[in-house]
Amino acid sequence: MEYTLAVTDVANEDIRKSILVPLVAYNDSQAGPSQGRPLVIQVNDGAGAVIGGLWGYTAYGWLFTQLLVVPEPLRGQGLGSRLLQMAEEESLARGCHGAWLDTFEFQARAFYERLGYVCFGELPDFPTGFSRFFMKKTLV
DSSP: OOOOOOOOOOOOHHHHHHHHHHHHHHHHHHHOOOOOEEEEEEEEOTTSOEEEEEEEEEETTEEEEEEEEOOGGGTTTTHHHHHHHHHHHHHHHTTOOEEEEEEETTSOHHHHHHTTOEEEEEESSSSTTOOEEEEEEEOO
16 A cells, blocks of 8 residues: 655644544444533523533543633632533433543642542643643542
8 A cells, every 4th residue: 555644734624534534433343332422511691602611522431521611700609610510410411430631730620629530640841831630530
């Protein structure tokens, strides 16, 4: 089989799919279908515009929270905890047994620890001078 290699900084969705489809097929052949489903919880302002929320998905019995943002004026009022609680409850209803996420050192590690998440990995100097933490929680 002949091939060439090409480096690009263009995030083309067709290229992504060409890489993803055979990977998913292999993963499914080994572990079974992931049953992946998006899980999104919006925070809307009075006009209905999205101003924050939680973006993630459930797959292989786990909730992965990719994005969580609470608007600055609403911080410290329990909204972040409520977003995660809602996502965890929905994940349990979907049959999940765990949740995971990542956070930067300058973000919210202590917040997640207060909610029962524990660190299972650290990537130092990402970005330089800071660590990125990978955290998980058993759902019951």
